[in-house]
Amino acid sequence: MPTLAASGCQIEPLGEDILLLRFGAGIDRDTNARVHAAAELLRRVEMPGLIDLIPAYATLALHYDAPFWAGRDGEPPWRHLAGTLEAVFATPPRLAADEGRLVEIPVCYGGESGPDLAAVAAHAALDADSVIARHVGRDYRVAMLGFAAGFPYLLGLDPGLQMPRRAQPRLRVPAGSVAIGGAQTGIYPAQLPGGWHLIGRTPLRLFDPARAQPSLLLPGDRVRFRAIEADEFTLLAAATA
Amino acid sequence: MSLTVLKPGFLTTLQDRGRYGYAALGVGHAGPMDGVAHRLANALVGNDEDAAALEITVLGPRLRFDADTVIALTGAPFDACLDGVPVAPWQRLPVTAGAVLDCGRARCGQRLSLAVAGGLRCKPLLGSRATDLNAGFGAPLQQGDSLLFVASSAPRARWSLDPRPWFDVDPSQPLRLIRGHHFGALDGPSRAALYGTRFRIGAASNRVGYRLDGARLALERPLELASEPCAFGTVQLPTGGQPIVLMAEHPVTGGYPRIGQVAAIDLPRLAQRGPGDPLHFVEIDLDEAQNRYLERERELSRLQQAIAARLP
Numbered sequence: 001m002p003t004l005a006a007s008g009c010q011i012e013p014l015g016e017d018i019l020l021l022r023f024g025a026g027i028d029r030d031t032n033a034r035v036h037a038a039a040e041l042l043r044r045v046e047m048p049g050l051i052d053l054i055p056a057y058a059t060l061a062l063h064y065d066a067p068f069w070a071g072r073d074g075e076p077p078w079r080h081l082a083g084t085l086e087a088v089f090a091t092p093p094r095l096a097a098d099e100g101r102l103v104e105i106p107v108c109y110g111g112e113s114g115p116d117l118a119a120v121a122a123h124a125a126l127d128a129d130s131v132i133a134r135h136v137g138r139d140y141r142v143a144m145l146g147f148a149a150g151f152p153y154l155l156g157l158d159p160g161l162q163m164p165r166r167a168q169p170r171l172r173v174p175a176g177s178v179a180i181g182g183a184q185t186g187i188y189p190a191q192l193p194g195g196w197h198l199i200g201r202t203p204l205r206l207f208d209p210a211r212a213q214p215s216l217l218l219p220g221d222r223v224r225f226r227a228i229e230a231d232e233f234t235l236l237a238a239a240t241a
Numbered sequence: 242m243s244l245t246v247l248k249p250g251f252l253t254t255l256q257d258r259g260r261y262g263y264a265a266l267g268v269g270h271a272g273p274m275d276g277v278a279h280r281l282a283n284a285l286v287g288n289d290e291d292a293a294a295l296e297i298t299v300l301g302p303r304l305r306f307d308a309d310t311v312i313a314l315t316g317a318p319f320d321a322c323l324d325g326v327p328v329a330p331w332q333r334l335p336v337t338a339g340a341v342l343d344c345g346r347a348r349c350g351q352r353l354s355l356a357v358a359g360g361l362r363c364k365p366l367l368g369s370r371a372t373d374l375n376a377g378f379g380a381p382l383q384q385g386d387s388l389l390f391v392a393s394s395a396p397r398a399r400w401s402l403d404p405r406p407w408f409d410v411d412p413s414q415p416l417r418l419i420r421g422h423h424f425g426a427l428d429g430p431s432r433a434a435l436y437g438t439r440f441r442i443g444a445a446s447n448r449v450g451y452r453l454d455g456a457r458l459a460l461e462r463p464l465e466l467a468s469e470p471c472a473f474g475t476v477q478l479p480t481g482g483q484p485i486v487l488m489a490e491h492p493v494t495g496g497y498p499r500i501g502q503v504a505a506i507d508l509p510r511l512a513q514r515g516p517g518d519p520l521h522f523v524e525i526d527l528d529e530a531q532n533r534y535l536e537r538e539r540e541l542s543r544l545q546q547a548i549a550a551r552l553p
Contacts, residue, residue: 016527017534052270054265057469144468149263219265
């Protein structure tokens with residue numbers, strides 16, 4: 001597959017109207033920052049013939065209008081688009097200079113809100129309070145939103161808290177559940193099926209299509225969890241309802 | 242003006258072309274399973290191709306119209322009756338106030354598109370009227386629902402379209418499949434089985450994805466992947482080895498290996514097959530698939546223009 005020299009990403013057609021730019025293979029902050037810088041550049045130059053952008057951990061998909069990108073001499077649209085991207089990325093996209101917006105997420109850990117806290121603690125050979133202390137003890141970065149509207153995949157989980165997904169996914173995970181899946185931590189924005197371990201729950205509403213900005217969290221945001229008690233959860237839940 | 246749902250049918254949803262522009266927030270595209278049928282139904286009643294129409298699944302609804310209008314039916318042939326008189330699909334037909342359309346049951350295929358002149362109205366969510374069942378954007382039609390449409394001065398002429406180039410459920414016809422990024426990670430027998438064996442669409446298949454019963458596929462060695470974007474038609478391979486084809490309501494990202502991509506020109510044919518139907522793949526390369534897709538888009542747009550030219 002051709003490589004975009006300037007930005008160093010690989011181009012991979014995913015289908016007839018969707019092209020994938022691959023900036024790396026793993027789940028790391030630098031690769032992810034390049035994904036979002038490229039997405040931001042494409043938004044800023046208002047590239048024509050683009051229908052949607054899907055940024056992920058290490059890849060960015062461009063959903064495009066294939067007839068718009070049809071080459072005159074029978075050149076397949078994806079090659080035509082790739083050629084144009086070469087020019088757009090001639091200057092490598094600037095990485096976001098700022099540290100990202102900090103969003104604090106209140107979480108009621110354990111109990112009914114986090115039915116898997118004990119299992120995570122056992123797996124980590126820690127007590128429940130230490131798991132909570134480690135989970136609130138770092139800032140996370142929103143690497144991407146996916147799986148469902150407003151579901152944030154967060155980078156930065158303490159390696160000591162990593163735990164393989166449940167063998168049997170739950171059919172219904174309550175909205176707001178804060179969970180650990182492998183090396184990732186995330187928050188279920190709505191009641192969904194899910195295989196991650198539930199350690200707590202936030203009363204905040206992560207996604208609301210009626211809000212001007214529907215998603216509470218955006219790619220690049222920093223996230224800090226704050227442990228709250230059940231009564232504060234109830235108060236906040238009533239306030240956000 | 243409105244139509245009232247007397248019986249909702251098995252799964253009837255409002256769909257426009259889909260919800261685009263919010264994938265970065267994890268919002269899926271949804272939209273019609275058979276996009277060609279949807280676009281031609283709209284064309285037949287003089288609508289923009291993004292107008293909202295009904296996607297009707299297997300067992301159709303019974304609907305009462307409270308005003309004169311013009312409707313079109315495309316997609317799978319259903320035993321539809323307008324005031325008790327059978328109506329063939331791929332038709333544009335006038336409806337008078339008080340008329341009852343019973344969409345009946347699919348004779349073959351899965352999905353019927355029903356467009357109403359002027360489009361069906363509802364409040365758009367994030368720029369679209371497409372129902373996204375998992376996101377809770379809209380919901381299947383329920384008995385007693387009423388859907389708004391604008392009064393239509395569209396000509397009441399009745400005519401039909403030849404469905405042949407646009408509708409096909411012949412199970413002996415293969416679907417064309419482009420190799421996916423992780424095709425090469427399959428073991429030898431699995432690479433052969435993907436293109437060389439017959440699958441059957443599993444019972445647990447819906448607007449999100451079709452599970453394929455048949456050969457269990459395996460990777461040469463396990464892969465740990467970061468979630469990546471995926472698309473309508475992407476064939477994923479979950480850990481158990483049973484491939485899944487992502488359909489119209491797929492999540493925008495997924496963490497399973499992508500072993501194939503069903504050619505866009507064959508997605509309507511796949512959408513018209515359902516649980517229990519057989520399926521087999523032949524290989525097509527991306528450049529050819531893309532050329533055929535452009536060809537289809539040109540033909541479709543010629544037809545849309547020809548239809549528009551016959552409507553004043």
